[in-house]
Amino acid sequence: MTEASDLVPEAPEPAEGSGARPGLSRRGLLGLIGAGTAGLAIGAGVGAAITASVTASGGASTAAVHPFFGAHQAGITTPVQDHLHFAAFDVDDDTTRDELVALLQDWSYAAARMTQGLDVSASGAVGGSPQAPPDDTGEALGLPASALTVTFGVGPGLFEKDGIDRFGLAARRPAELTELPAFLGDDLDPLASGGDLCVQACADDPQIAVHAVRNLTRIAFGRATLRWSQLGFGRTSKTTVAQTTPRNLFGFKDGTANILADDVAALDEHVWVPAADGPAWLVGGSYLVARRIRQTIEVWDRLRLAEQERTVGRSKGEGAPLSGGTENTDPDFEAAGESASPAIDVASHVRLAHPDFNDGTRMLRRGYNFVDGNDDLGALNAGLFFLSFQRSPQQFITVQRALAKDLLSEYLRHVGSGVWAVPPGAREGSYVGAGLFA
Numbered sequence: 351m352t353e354a355s356d357l358v359p360e361a362p363e364p365a366e367g368s369g370a371r372p373g374l375s376r377r378g379l380l381g382l383i384g385a386g387t388a389g390l391a392i393g394a395g396v397g398a399a400i401t402a403s404v405t406a407s408g409g410a411s412t413a414a415v416h417p418f419f420g421a422h423q424a425g426i427t428t429p430v431q432d433h434l435h436f437a438a439f440d441v442d443d444d445t446t447r448d449e450l451v452a453l454l455q456d457w458s459y460a461a462a463r464m465t466q467g468l469d470v471s472a473s474g475a476v477g478g479s480p481q482a483p484p485d486d487t488g489e490a491l492g493l494p495a496s497a498l499t500v501t502f503g504v505g506p507g508l509f510e511k512d513g514i515d516r517f518g519l520a521a522r523r524p525a526e527l528t529e530l531p532a533f534l535g536d537d538l539d540p541l542a543s544g545g546d547l548c549v550q551a552c553a554d555d556p557q558i559a560v561h562a563v564r565n566l567t568r569i570a571f572g573r574a575t576l577r578w579s580q581l582g583f584g585r586t587s588k589t590t591v592a593q594t595t596p597r598n599l600f601g602f603k604d605g606t607a608n609i610l611a612d613d614v615a616a617l618d619e620h621v622w623v624p625a626a627d628g629p630a631w632l633v634g635g636s637y638l639v640a641r642r643i644r645q646t647i648e649v650w651d652r653l654r655l656a657e658q659e660r661t662v663g664r665s666k667g668e669g670a671p672l673s674g675g676t677e678n679t680d681p682d683f684e685a686a687g688e689s690a691s692p693a694i695d696v697a698s699h700v701r702l703a704h705p706d707f708n709d710g711t712r713m714l715r716r717g718y719n720f721v722d723g724n725d726d727l728g729a730l731n732a733g734l735f736f737l738s739f740q741r742s743p744q745q746f747i748t749v750q751r752a753l754a755k756d757l758l759s760e761y762l763r764h765v766g767s768g769v770w771a772v773p774p775g776a777r778e779g780s781y782v783g784a785g786l787f788a
């Protein structure tokens with residue numbers, strides 16, 4: 351990561367409407383946000399200067415750097431990176447509305463810097479007082495931005511918890527933003543589910559993704575507390591034509607029929623919240639569903655290849671539909687198989703998840719493989735950390751309900767879950783979620 355000292359331009363005045371109020375940050379990291387009068391501001395000049403400096407700095411210029419500001423948050427249509435650190439937070443009971451606003455401002459400020467390959471603050475890991483803990487934890491020093499994106503979401507509990515409207519936001523909650531219903535076969539751990547806020551950090555270097563979540567957790571200290579987090583080590587989808595289709599832990603290509611970044615019509619129809627849906631603060635945003643799905647891979651690995659393929663509905667090698675063709679051939683659900691039954695089993699995953707059988711429902715999938723050690727029987731604690739972005743959580747609910755009778759579900763256990771509204775991207779000089787408090 352580039353050393354911050356040469357790169358940080360003078361902090362501008364707080365942007366009009368950003369709500370930046372230095373006094374609000376006293377419970378945060380003082381070196382990062384409280385010392386100056388404008389530590390929270392993320393001015394247009396800052397973004398531009400950082401980008402230019404990173405480009406001029408050598409090492410970092412070779413790695414992908416994604417802009418933090420824009421119409422949509424990065425980390426949705428961005429080419430899926432190789433690694434994930436996902437985190438869900440609960441806002442502390444004694445946090446005020448102003449402190450919540452300050453937290454979101456501080457997070458945007460730090461995220462904007464980290465995504466450009468910078469430390470979280472001007473003094474960063476080694477530029478501050480030797481007598482004080484550094485603002486930045488330091489493990490990303492010398493590393494490039496590594497395509498880092500940081501995507502923020504707000505959960506149902508931010509609007510109302512136990513019947514209490516903690517932050518005066520209850521009236522602004524979109525009707526769709528409620529906890530997901532129970533699904534057949536759910537075995538959810540409440541401590542690894544939900545959360546008032548979420549952070550999805552994706553990068554091509556796991557150290558960079560972990561650094562982002564670690565530092566955002568530290569910045570939240572005194573205002574929000576980490577509830578649960580998940581590491582993912584291998585992408586299980588693609589979001590651009592240029593990316594190859596990766597494989598999940600069942601060994602199958604995953605992401606073939608995903609919505610891709612250049613399919614603007616599909617994104618508008620299925621992923622971005624339109625003005626017609628509202629609320630206004632969420633237009634251009636999306637809804638994120640996370641499911642921690644344990645895969646019983648030892649059982650799966652004992653299945654005959656033909657049975658594995660029947661379960662998915664695609665071939666294992668090519669990823670082609672069992673009705674024939676190559677990976678990108680459309681499945682033909684009417685095509686006959688060897689016996690009288692269809693080539694693609696009626697209970698296969700691709701058939702039951704397909705838009706043809708779900709009123710045209712689609713979603714943008716962005717999940718990751720995980721392996722979190724093993725259980726005491728020697729089975730890997732492994733699976734898919736499923737992430738999907740959609741215009742309404744109802745899209746996920748529709749498909750997940752259809753998958754209740756899916757052949758694949760015999761080898762899956764949903765153990766964690768969450769849903770968040772993902773605000774649109776911040777304009778330069780503002781912060782993610784500003785519209786919610788306007």
Ligand code: HEM
Binds near residue numbers: 643703712746
């Ligand atoms: C561990 C769990 C899962 C595994 C291993 C898995 C695997 C796969 C595979 C191999 C494909 C075919 C390739 C592709 O088009 O991407 C696929 C497609 C798909 N999956 Fe999953 N999946 C899982 C969970 C889910 C869940 C929870 C949902 C949503 C509720 C879902 C929705 C879809 C959709 C929408 C498609 C594309 C169907 C199409 O349009 O052809 N999957 N999945």
